[in-house]
Structures are given as C-alpha cells and as structure tokens.
Amino acid sequence: MEHGTLICLAGMILATVAPNVRAHSAAPAIAAPSxxxxxxxxxxxxxxxxxxxRSILVQLHERSASLSVAQRWHLRLLDAxxxxxxxxxxxxxxxxxxxxAHSGDQALSIRAMARLVQNKxxxxxxxxxxxxxxTLxxxxxxxADPTARLExxxxxxxxxxxxAVGQYELALQYAREMKATLPSAAAQCIxxxxxxxxxxxxxxxxSTNPRFRQAIDTCLAAKHPLSADALRLNQASAMxxxxxxxxxxAFLHRIAPAIRKNRYPPYxxxxxxxxxxxxxxxxxxxNARKFALTTTAMSGANSTLWILQAAYEVLYKAEKMSGHAAAALAYYEKYVALDKAAVDHAKARALAYQMVKQQVQSKKLKLDALDKQNRILQLRHALAVQSQxxxxxxxxxxxxxxAFIAMAMFWLRRxxxxxxxxARYDGLTGVFNREHFFEEAGHALRRLHRAKAGACLVILDLDHFKRVNDSYGHVAGDVVLRQTVAVCLRELRKSDMFGRLGGEEFGIxxxxxxxxxxVEIASRIRCALAAEPMVVKAGITITVSASFGVAWSADSGRSLRDLLIDADAALYRAKDGGRNQVAVDTRADLLPEDPEDAQLTCNA
Ligand SMILES: Nc1nc2c(ncn2[C@@H]2O[C@H](COP(=O)(O)OP(=O)(O)OP(=O)(O)O)[C@@H](O)[C@H]2O)c(=O)[nH]1
Incomplete structure (x- = not known):
C-alpha cells in the first residue's frame, strides 16, 4: 500500500478519538440531566x-441560556x-x-488546535x-489535561x-510517551x-507481527471500532x-462484516x-475489476483521493490483463489524472512541511540571536553593576x-x-626627672640671665630614708617619696621648677x-614635711625630715653647674650639721643659722 494512503486513513481516525471525560454525578431518574x-x-x-x-448537541443548544461561560466554550468545541x-x-x-484565541482554557485550546491541524x-x-x-x-x-493531551x-x-514529514522515530517516541502517561483505554488504543x-x-x-492483533484488541476493548478497522485495513495492505x-x-473477507457494521464510508x-x-x-x-468498480461506484464528491486513484489503477491493469486495450486506456487516463493530483498534493505537502520547517528554524535562529543579544546586554549590565x-x-x-592610617598615627602620637x-617625668612621683629638670632649669637660667634676673636653687634630701625602707619596706618608702613630693608642691609657686634628682633627693x-x-621656702617645706603624718602601712604612721642646701645665682654664678655645686655643698653641710635643717652656700657672707635655731624656728 502506498504510504500516503495510510496517512489519510489515520487522519480520518482522529475524528473518532474518544476523550477521557468523566460524567458528573448522575442526576435523579426523573430530573433532566444537568x-x-x-x-x-x-x-x-x-x-x-x-x-x-447530534441529538445531545441539540439539547445543549436548547439550554444554552443556562450554560456557564466555560460550558459555552466547551459546546463551541463540540459544535466545531x-x-x-x-x-x-x-x-x-x-x-x-x-x-x-479567546477561551482562556488551555485544555480546550489544545483540543481546538489539534482539530484545526486535521481540518487544515x-x-x-x-x-x-x-x-x-x-505550535501544538x-x-x-x-x-496536563488528559483529554487535551490525548487529542x-x-x-x-x-x-x-x-x-511529507517521515519522522517515524519521533512519532514512535510520542506514541510510547502517550502509552506510558495516559492510562485511559482510548489513549492506549491511539x-x-x-x-x-x-x-x-x-x-x-x-503483517504477521502480533503487534497488529494487540493494537486491534486494545482498540476494540476501548470501544474504538473505527481505529480497529483502520489497523485491520493497514494489516491487509501490508500482506x-x-x-x-x-x-x-481471506483476512479482508473476515473483517468485512465488522467494517460494514461500522458504516464509515472511507473504510x-x-x-x-x-x-x-x-x-x-x-x-x-x-474479481479485481469487480471490487474496483464497486469502489468507484461508492465514491462521491468527498471521496478520498488515494482510494479512487488505487481503484482506477486496478481497473486499467485488470483491463490490460484481459486484453481490453481501449478500456484500459480510458481507465489509465483517469488514473494518471488522479495520480497527478495525488502527486501534486504530495508535493504540496512536502513543500509546505519544508517551508514551515524553514520558518520555524529561522524563527528559532532569530530568537537565539535575540536571546544572545539579550544575554550580552545582561552581562554588560551585570558588569557595570559589578564595576560599580x-x-x-x-x-x-x-x-x-x-581610617587605619589615622588610627595608627593617633596611636603612634599617643x-x-x-x-x-x-623620658621627661619621674615614673614614681610624676615630677620632672633629673635630665628634664636640668634641661628646663638650664633654659630658665639662661632666660633669667637675659632678663638680668637671678634665681635660687634648693636641693633637698630626705634624712635616713634608708631606715624607712629597711623598717617598712620599699613600698612604704615609695609612699614617703610620693607624699614628700605632694608636700613640696603644696608649698611651691607655679613658677617654681621641681624635679626628682635621684633616690630621695629633689631639686627646686x-x-x-x-x-x-x-631659705624661707626651704624652711617652710622642711617644717611642713616634719609635720606631715605619713601612713606607710596599715596602722603605721610616721613623719620624716629632710635636709636642704640653698644656692643663689648672685653668689654662685648663673650657670646651673655652679649653682648645683654650691647647693650640694650646702646640703652636705646641713646633713653634716645634724640633718633636718636648711644650709646656704658657703660663698655667702651669711652663714647658716645655728642648726638648733633652725629646728626651733620650725617649732615656733
Ligand atoms: N623606696 C624607695 N627607696 C629608694 C628609691 N630610690 C632610692 N631609695 C633608697 O634610698 C636610700 C638612700 O639611702 P642613703 O643614701 O644611705 O641615705 P639616707 O638613708 O637618707 O641617709 P642620709 O641621706 O644620710 O640621711 C637607699 O636605701 C635607696 O635604696 C626609691 O625610688 N624608692
């Protein structure tokens, strides 16, 4: 059998597809069905x-006023x-x-599209x-709708x-997918x-393959007798x-009653x-002539082309076989005309298929190009965002x-x-250390020299400080040192310069x-110190005394070195004189007071 003929058969079968639609709950016997x-x-x-x-469609149209919008679209599909x-x-x-275009119902649209493909x-x-x-x-x-998928x-x-398409492998794939995913009997038949x-x-x-039998039985079980007929006719052609x-x-005679019963004219x-x-x-x-003539007698305006063509082919060959040249020629002319029409249709189909294939491909290419352009734009955008x-x-x-540098600079500065x-201050007492005191005192003396002013340098040294350490410990000694500083600062003016020269020795x-x-300031500090109770340990309060050496720039000279030498010598004399007293430099006419007097002065 010619391939194209089978396609036509299959096309007709589509009209018989039974959708898998479940009826809603049954209406009471007396009431009209919903x-x-x-x-x-x-x-x-x-x-x-x-x-x-047809009669159900008439009933539905009679009740069209009571149909919902969705039901109206459904009825429209049934009408179509x-x-x-x-x-x-x-x-x-x-x-x-x-x-x-307008139903808004995906399943109905697919079914309508499937029907349109067939009609076209x-x-x-x-x-x-x-x-x-x-598109389909x-x-x-x-x-997802099973009926729509099926159709x-x-x-x-x-x-x-x-x-014209010849994509059998793909068709096979679809058929197998349908078999696997749509369990309805109708779907299994299709x-x-x-x-x-x-x-x-x-x-x-x-033709001997049991698959024919299986497919025919499946369609009969699904109550798709026309599909079974189509399969039977295909099997006979294959034979x-x-x-x-x-x-x-023999096979055709056996199936003839069933085909006649179904009364489908093309079959x-x-x-x-x-x-x-x-x-x-x-x-x-x-017999060939007899059945071919029956075929041509059955055909009407809507007859399938390939059937007529095949019938005239049989007729011309049968007449030729019988030696009826004139009749054979007449049938041959009809056959050729139909064959030409069939060829034209086949060509048209093949051309249309190729055209659509090209259109689809070029559309796909265009879409691909657009997609790529789009991606480039997206990438550019992403890049801009990224660089931003x-x-x-x-x-x-x-x-x-x-901020880190600023912080580092801040910490560095700190x-x-x-x-x-x-480097400048004494860690224990917080006053100038020896070096800084000397530096500052040197600057001050030079400034005073320029201003033609003098200054006094006093060195004070705690008396028997070693004993404090030895008796109460170093911590107690530190307390005494700090408190001594506090007493001195209390007695000094802002403009006076004070520093720790080392150990328990201080300079002013x-x-x-x-x-x-x-001398007066030194004496005041001496008295204040001697009168200062110092708590060196819990419950232990002591008092300390200090010896003072005083030097004056007008006598000793304006250099710090000279002042220090003289003040140190005076201090030595104060210590030597019995401690807890103020002594002045030896160059002065003024001799130190009697140590006894000095101490008495304080007590007075
Ligand atoms: N607690 C404490 N003791 C110190 C510090 N610096 C020096 N000394 C101690 O001060 C003491 C000084 O002793 P000496 O030089 O013999 O003088 P002194 O005992 O005061 O005797 P005179 O000066 O002769 O009255 C030593 O025992 C030092 O260890 C200090 O920062 N803290």
Whole structure:
C-alpha cells in the first residue's frame, strides 16, 4: 500500500478519538440531566454514536441560556468537531480559531488546535496545518489535561507519521510517551495504533507481527471500532505488499462484516479497493475489476483521493490483463489524472512541511540571536553593576585604609607622647626627672640671665630614708617619696621648677628669688614635711625630715653647674650639721643659722 494512503486513513481516525471525560454525578431518574452531564455524554458519544451525539448537541443548544461561560466554550468545541466531521471546515475553523484565541482554557485550546491541524490537512492547507502542528508540539508539554493531551498527541503522532514529514522515530517516541502517561483505554488504543503505524512505515513491521492483533484488541476493548478497522485495513495492505495476497483476501473477507457494521464510508471504500488490489496481484482480473468498480461506484464528491486513484489503477491493469486495450486506456487516463493530483498534493505537502520547517528554524535562529543579544546586554549590565560595586568596594577599602592610617598615627602620637613623658617625668612621683629638670632649669637660667634676673636653687634630701625602707619596706618608702613630693608642691609657686634628682633627693629652682626667699621656702617645706603624718602601712604612721642646701645665682654664678655645686655643698653641710635643717652656700657672707635655731624656728 502506498504510504500516503495510510496517512489519510489515520487522519480520518482522529475524528473518532474518544476523550477521557468523566460524567458528573448522575442526576435523579426523573430530573433532566444537568448541562455538565450532557456535555460529558456528548464527549462519549462522539466516537461511536453520531446520531446520539447530534441529538445531545441539540439539547445543549436548547439550554444554552443556562450554560456557564466555560460550558459555552466547551459546546463551541463540540459544535466545531461536529462541523469538522461533516467536512464543513469553512464553519468549523473560525469557531476553532476563536477557542484557541479567546477561551482562556488551555485544555480546550489544545483540543481546538489539534482539530484545526486535521481540518487544515484535510482541506489541503498544508502550510497552515504544519504551522499549527508545530505550535501544538510546543504547547503540549505544558498541558496536563488528559483529554487535551490525548487529542494533541494523537494529532502530532499522525503528523509525524505523514509521508511529507517521515519522522517515524519521533512519532514512535510520542506514541510510547502517550502509552506510558495516559492510562485511559482510548489513549492506549491511539498509542498502540501510532506505535504500530510508525513501525510499519519504517519497514520494521510485517503483517504477521502480533503487534497488529494487540493494537486491534486494545482498540476494540476501548470501544474504538473505527481505529480497529483502520489497523485491520493497514494489516491487509501490508500482506499484499509482502506478496501474501491470498491471505489478505481471506483476512479482508473476515473483517468485512465488522467494517460494514461500522458504516464509515472511507473504510467501506478502502475495504473494496484493498480487495481489488489483492485480486489483481493474484492475477484475478475479474474479481479485481469487480471490487474496483464497486469502489468507484461508492465514491462521491468527498471521496478520498488515494482510494479512487488505487481503484482506477486496478481497473486499467485488470483491463490490460484481459486484453481490453481501449478500456484500459480510458481507465489509465483517469488514473494518471488522479495520480497527478495525488502527486501534486504530495508535493504540496512536502513543500509546505519544508517551508514551515524553514520558518520555524529561522524563527528559532532569530530568537537565539535575540536571546544572545539579550544575554550580552545582561552581562554588560551585570558588569557595570559589578564595576560599580567594585569601585564602591575600593572606596570603602580606601576609607578603611585611611581610617587605619589615622588610627595608627593617633596611636603612634599617643605612644610618642607617652615615651616623651616617660623620658621627661619621674615614673614614681610624676615630677620632672633629673635630665628634664636640668634641661628646663638650664633654659630658665639662661632666660633669667637675659632678663638680668637671678634665681635660687634648693636641693633637698630626705634624712635616713634608708631606715624607712629597711623598717617598712620599699613600698612604704615609695609612699614617703610620693607624699614628700605632694608636700613640696603644696608649698611651691607655679613658677617654681621641681624635679626628682635621684633616690630621695629633689631639686627646686625658684626664678627671681633672693637667697632669703630661697631659705624661707626651704624652711617652710622642711617644717611642713616634719609635720606631715605619713601612713606607710596599715596602722603605721610616721613623719620624716629632710635636709636642704640653698644656692643663689648672685653668689654662685648663673650657670646651673655652679649653682648645683654650691647647693650640694650646702646640703652636705646641713646633713653634716645634724640633718633636718636648711644650709646656704658657703660663698655667702651669711652663714647658716645655728642648726638648733633652725629646728626651733620650725617649732615656733
Ligand atoms: N623606696 C624607695 N627607696 C629608694 C628609691 N630610690 C632610692 N631609695 C633608697 O634610698 C636610700 C638612700 O639611702 P642613703 O643614701 O644611705 O641615705 P639616707 O638613708 O637618707 O641617709 P642620709 O641621706 O644620710 O640621711 C637607699 O636605701 C635607696 O635604696 C626609691 O625610688 N624608692
């Protein structure tokens, strides 16, 4: 059998697909069935009872006022399917396009699209058919509704199995996916049929293969007798192609009652022409002619092209076989005309398929290019965002570094100040250390010299301080040292300079002070110290005394060194004189007071 003929058969079978629609709860016996029940019944009757189907549609239209919006769209699809079944594509197609564009119901749209593909194919609008089929293939994976999937996949399988397309492997894949994912009996029938046809067209199936039996039984069980008929007719054609014409004739006679019972005109004609072909291949010109003439007699305006073409081919060959040259020529002319039309259609189909394929590919390429452009733009944007982020990061990093440097500088400055302080001040008492005292005293003396002013230098040294340490410990000694400093500072003026010269020895520089003033201050400190109770340990309070040596710049000279020598010598004399007293430098005419007097002065 010619390949194209099988496609036409398959196309017709689609009209018989029974959707898997569940009826809503049954209405009470006396009440009229609900609209939902009627819609479900129509779906059920569509595949096997055309008269009932039409009468249900009439009932639904009578109750159109009570239909919901969704039910109206559903009814529109049923109407379109009825019109399509009648070949009234002019009325059916606008309804179907309307459903696709405006129903807003994905499942209904897919079903409408599947029907449109078939209508466009049947009305030879192949470009439209393949374009719609491509859209259908793209939309199908998004649909979950089993009826929509069933009708959509069925259409895709038939389209892929078509001679112009020849994508048998892909058709097989769809059929197997359908078999695996849609458990309804109807789906199993369609899937089995798609699978069987794909294998047959690919040359991988002999007529003897049990798969035929299995597919036919599945369709009979699913109450799809027309699908079973289509499979049977395909099997018979395969027998003829394999040179088993006798077997084909026996088989066709066996299935003839069932095909007649189903009264589907294209299959009735197909039965006749296949018988004619079988007899012809056996060389039985009489029977071949008889069945071919029955075929042509059955054909009307809507007859399938390939059936008529095959019938005229048989007729011309049978007449030729019988030696009726004139009759053979007449049939041959008809056959050639039909063959040309068939070839034209096949060409048109192939061309349309290629055109759509090109269009789809170029659209895909354009989309790819746009997608790439889009990605480039996105990348650019991302890059800009990144570089913006990076520069923000750099700025933040810079600020952190600046803050870090500022902090480091601050800490450096602080430690510099601390070190400078440590270098200038005595750690225990907080007053100038020896070096700084000498430095500052030197500067002050030079300033005073320039101002032609004098100064007094006093050195004081605690008496028997070693004993404090020895008796109460070093910590107690430190307490005494700190308190001695406090007493001295209390007695001194702001302009006086005070420093620890080492151990328990302290120096005082009194700018612009006379010898008498120096002696007076020293005596005041001596008395204050002697009168100061010092708590060196818990519960132990002691008093200490100190000896003082005083030097005056007018006598000793203006250099610090000279003043120190004289003050030190005076201190030595104070110690030597019995301690706890003030002594002045030896160069002065003024001799030190009597040590006894000095101490008495204090007590007075
Ligand atoms: N607690 C304490 N003791 C110190 C410090 N510096 C020096 N001394 C002690 O001061 C004492 C000084 O002793 P000496 O030089 O014999 O003088 P002194 O005992 O005061 O006797 P005279 O000066 O002769 O009255 C020593 O025992 C030193 O260890 C200090 O910072 N803290």
């Amino acid at each position: 609209v939902a029940v009627l819609l479900a019944r129509a779906e059920g009757a569509k595949s096997n009872d055309q008269d009932r189907y 399917q009825q019109l399509s079944f009648d070949g009234n594509y002019g009325k059916a197609d606008p309804l179907l396009y309307d459903i696709v 194919f049947n009305s030879h609008h192949y470009v439209d058919a393949y374009t719609l089929a491509n 293939m793209a939309e199908l994976p998004k649909v 959509g996949m069925d259409r895709v399988i038939i389209m892929l199995n078509g001679a 899937a089995e049929m798609g699978e069987t046809n794909s294998l047959l067209y690919e040359g991988k199936l002999l 003829i192609d394999e040179g088993r014409a006798k077997r084909a004739i 009735l004609a197909s039965l006749q022409v296949t018988l004619a072909q079988a007899y012809l291949s056996l060389g039985d010109a009489a 982020k990076a520069s923000r990061l750099y700025i933040a990093l810079l600020l952190v570094v600046i 430690s510099q100040l601390r070190f400078r302080k440590m 520089l009194m700018p612009v002070a006379s010898r008498e003033q120096g």
